[in-house]
Amino acid sequence: xxxxxxxxxxxxxxxxxxxxxxxxxxxxxxxxxxxxxxxxxxxxxxxxxxxxxxxxxxxxxxxxxxxxxxxxxxxxxxxxxxxxxxxxxxxxxxxxxxxxxxxxxxxxxxxxxx
Amino acid sequence: xxxxxxxxxxxxxxxxxxxxxxxxxxxxxxxxxxxxxxxxxxxxxxxxxxxxxxxxxxxxxxxxxxxxxxxxxxxxxxxxxxxxxxxxxxxxxxxxxxxxxxxxxxxxxxxxxxxxxx
Numbered sequence: 001x002x003x004x005x006x007x008x009x010x011x012x013x014x015x016x017x018x019x020x021x022x023x024x025x026x027x028x029x030x031x032x033x034x035x036x037x038x039x040x041x042x043x044x045x046x047x048x049x050x051x052x053x054x055x056x057x058x059x060x061x062x063x064x065x066x067x068x069x070x071x072x073x074x075x076x077x078x079x080x081x082x083x084x085x086x087x088x089x090x091x092x093x094x095x096x097x098x099x100x101x102x103x104x105x106x107x108x109x110x111x112x113x114x
Numbered sequence: 115x116x117x118x119x120x121x122x123x124x125x126x127x128x129x130x131x132x133x134x135x136x137x138x139x140x141x142x143x144x145x146x147x148x149x150x151x152x153x154x155x156x157x158x159x160x161x162x163x164x165x166x167x168x169x170x171x172x173x174x175x176x177x178x179x180x181x182x183x184x185x186x187x188x189x190x191x192x193x194x195x196x197x198x199x200x201x202x203x204x205x206x207x208x209x210x211x212x213x214x215x216x217x218x219x220x221x222x223x224x225x226x227x228x229x230x231x232x
Contacts, residue, residue, distance in 0.1 A: 004157075040122075042224035043158075043202070058219075090157050102148055103204075103220060105157035 003027070004106035006091050012112045019078040021109050023091030031094045032074035033058075033103060034066060036087040043090065049074055081113045117141050120203055120223030129232050133190040137203035137223045140184065144205040144221070147179050149188045152200045152225065161201075162188070193230045200225040 007022035023032065033048040035058075045058030047066040055066050063085060067075045074093075078085055088110050092103040120137045127133055135149075146165055150158035162177045164170045164186075170177045176189040186205075190197055203223040 040224070043222045045219060048219065092157075102146075102160055102163050104160065105150075108155070108157045110155070 004091055004093055004104055006089075006106040006109050008109050009107065010110045010112075012114065013078075013081050014114055015082060017078075017081050017113075019081050019111065019113075021076040021078075021089055021091075021111070023074045023076070023093075023106055024072055025074075025091075025093040025104070026072065027093065027095075027104070028071065029093035029095055029104075030071075031103075032068065033092040033094075034064075034074065034076045035090045035092065036060070036085075037090055037108075038087050046076065081111075083113050085111065086113045087111060117221050118203065118205065118223045121226055122224055124227040124229060126229045126231060127193055129193060129195060129230055131193050131230075133193050133197070133228060133230075135188040135190075135201050135203075135226050135228070137186050137205075138184055139186070139205060139221075141205075141207060141221070142181075142184065143207035144184075146206040147177070147186050148204040148206075148220070149175075149177055150202040150204060150222075152202060154199075158202055195230050195232050198229045200227045 003026045005024050031050050034046045035043045037043050044060050046064050049055045049068040065077045088108050090108045091106040094103045118139045148163040149161045151161045152158040164177045167179045167181045174191045178187040202225040204220040
């Protein structure tokens with residue numbers, strides 16, 4: 001079974017803090033993704049990575065950065081958290097091969113920025 | 115026009131009913147179609163995927179793709195209270211080929227919230 005884990009289920013941070021969200025997958029997947037999910041807006045892709053040290057911007061990268069130093073680990077960094085970054089953050093991973101790079105998701109991190 | 119449209123619901127049905135969930139899309143390059151189920155406060159889990167047109171069945175679930183109409187459906191037979199969740203459709207075009215960075219991305223619908231009432 002594919003396992004994607006995220007470091008925290010719930011986080012409360014203050015405006016201006018630097019926030020690290022960690023994601024680890026145990027299936028040797030090449031691709032990893034960070035999304036945020038908000039009511040009425042659905043899933044929005046922040047960043048993805050298709051190899052170690054490689055990263056690509058998604059649809060909403062502003063205010064975020066990522067790091068992938070090891071194949072199994074993909075970190076999302078909020079350099080200076082703001083209240084509009086309060087959201088559910090979801091990490092996903094997939095193989096670089098058929099079928100269709102179907103993505104497997106972690107349980108999510110609910111981040112509240114005060 | 116959004117690439118993928120999905121009615122957000124909520125959809126409420128009695129236990130045992132047949133449920134039909136749908137998505138329409140505009141990008142004719144989409145070839146791979148997936149359905150994810152997301153329980154409250156959990157991450158989405160892959161339910162089914164299909165390639166191109168046709169039907170695929172897995173137990174009480176049937177996924178259907180009609181590329182000519184750019185329309186996909188998920189049918190749930192004999193629905194159970196445990197099916198209560200948000201269902202998201204997702205699709206992929208593999209534009210740029212398998213090595214293109216864009217090929218890894220999925221385009222998601224916003225999800226339909228389903229409640230099955232005992």
